[in-house]
Amino acid sequence: MAQSKGWVRRYFKAFCKGFFVAVPVAVTFLDRVACVARVEGASMQPSLNPGGSQSSDVVLLNHWKVRNFEVQRGDIVSLVSTTANKTDPSSCPDDAYIIVKEDRQNRSPKNPEQKIIKRVIALEGDIVKTMGHKNRYVKVPRGHIWVEGDHHGHSFDSNSFGPVSLGLLHAHATHILWPPERWQKLESVLPPERLLVQSEAE
Amino acid sequence: MLYLCIEILTAIKRNNVQMHATTFRNLGNIMPGQWWQSLHRTMLRGVLGKTFRLVGYTIQYGCIAHCAFEYVGGVVMCSGPSMEPTIQNSDVVFAENLSRHFYGIQRGDIVIAKSPSDPKSNICKRVIGLEGDKILTNSPSDFFKSHSYVPTGHVWLEGDNLQNSTDSRYYGPIPYGLIRGRIFFKIWPLSDFGFLRDSPNGHRFSDD
Numbered sequence: 001m002a003q004s005k006g007w008v009r010r011y012f013k014a015f016c017k018g019f020f021v022a023v024p025v026a027v028t029f030l031d032r033v034a035c036v037a038r039v040e041g042a043s044m045q046p047s048l049n050p051g052g053s054q055s056s057d058v059v060l061l062n063h064w065k066v067r068n069f070e071v072q073r074g075d076i077v078s079l080v081s082t083t084a085n086k087t088d089p090s091s092c093p094d095d096a097y098i099i100v101k102e103d104r105q106n107r108s109p110k111n112p113e114q115k116i117i118k119r120v121i122a123l124e125g126d127i128v129k130t131m132g133h134k135n136r137y138v139k140v141p142r143g144h145i146w147v148e149g150d151h152h153g154h155s156f157d158s159n160s161f162g163p164v165s166l167g168l169l170h171a172h173a174t175h176i177l178w179p180p181e182r183w184q185k186l187e188s189v190l191p192p193e194r195l196l197v198q199s200e201a202e
Numbered sequence: 203m204l205y206l207c208i209e210i211l212t213a214i215k216r217n218n219v220q221m222h223a224t225t226f227r228n229l230g231n232i233m234p235g236q237w238w239q240s241l242h243r244t245m246l247r248g249v250l251g252k253t254f255r256l257v258g259y260t261i262q263y264g265c266i267a268h269c270a271f272e273y274v275g276g277v278v279m280c281s282g283p284s285m286e287p288t289i290q291n292s293d294v295v296f297a298e299n300l301s302r303h304f305y306g307i308q309r310g311d312i313v314i315a316k317s318p319s320d321p322k323s324n325i326c327k328r329v330i331g332l333e334g335d336k337i338l339t340n341s342p343s344d345f346f347k348s349h350s351y352v353p354t355g356h357v358w359l360e361g362d363n364l365q366n367s368t369d370s371r372y373y374g375p376i377p378y379g380l381i382r383g384r385i386f387f388k389i390w391p392l393s394d395f396g397f398l399r400d401s402p403n404g405h406r407f408s409d410d
Binding site: 020068 | 261262264265266268269272316317318319320321322355376377379380
């Protein structure tokens with residue numbers, strides 16, 4: 001009897017020890033190094049979700065690459081959503097967002113912790129020619145970037161909400177992991193029609 | 203930190219004992235010439251084990267520290283004049299990050315946020331308006347009153363020292379996602395130990 005009690009206790013102890021090691025290590029890894037997320041919506045077509053609503057790609061998000069807030073023009077990045085109603089389906093039905101924490105997203109569609117996935121068009125100091133923004137030309141302020149979806153007209157991006165602060169940068173999407181036939185590296189390409197009016201001379 | 207040291211010491215001690223045990227057990231059934239070789243091998247294994255253990259503990263405690271600072275809170279030193287008289291220059295305060303994750307930031311809270319123009323630096327300001335609030339944006343010298351509404355998912359931040367503060371009156375409302383944590387308790391100087399005072403600029407809050 002006493003021996004069985006000792007067994008239970010020992011197993012419980014080992015479980016607790018493993019638990020307190022595994023959980024912080026896993027959380028830190030997902031926060032700092034890399035995580036995976038599912039992309040929803042059509043605003044990054046044709047790079048992501050080319051099949052429309054029936055397919056949704058799973059991408060690898062590299063946090064380590066953006067630890068110093070360094071991005072290049074053409075990179076596909078994920079950002080913390082700046083406006084809550086962006087995720088409201090009525091405001092923009094085709095917008096691409098990613099689901100990192102699945103349960104929470106389902107619970108509240110108006111979650112400000114929602115992440116969006118977009119392509120970087122311009123960095124700080126660049127002058128960008130907008131499409132549908134209130135100003136025709138915009139100079140991206142210090143510490144900000146200009147992001148757009150690849151699917152023009154079906155994307156809720158900087159043309160609607162203006163330049164985005166770099167502090168909202170979440171991760172750099174580097175690979176498509178799923179479905180297997182679409183496994184590929186995401187190239188950093190700037191759409192040719194979106195060439196800059198003037199980039200900052202350094 | 204002390205706990206970490208104790209853990210490492212016990213680990214090393216355990217390792218040493220194990221090493222001696224293996225050495226003496228091996229003594230009986232190996233040739234005399236191989237004795238030193240075997241000892242060297244076990245010692246090497248001990249050193250390697252120690253190194254791995256040290257690396258493991260470093261990673262483990264680093265991860266625990268990251269989780270604590272990211273999700274629970276930590277001690278922060280504030281500098282700069284923008285929050286006087288509530289927080290003086292180089293005061294040490296306690297910040298908690300839980301209310302950010304549960305969306306519990308309210309009007310009047312003092313928050314730490316990433317600066318919108320420089321993501322590597324942090325700012326410390328008071329929340330004056332949440333999304334949808336009407337904010338007075340004119341400077342005191344202006345004759346006409348001008349108002350603006352805080353957009354969805356944004357907050358309006360102002361320092362308590364209105365004359366000497368770069369805040370939302372200068373760069374506009376900032377996104378909620380930039381908020382890192384909420385300051386609620388002052389630790390240093392000891393004469394001011396305790397919860398923080400309310401804003402001296404109560405009239406800046408919207409009425410609704």
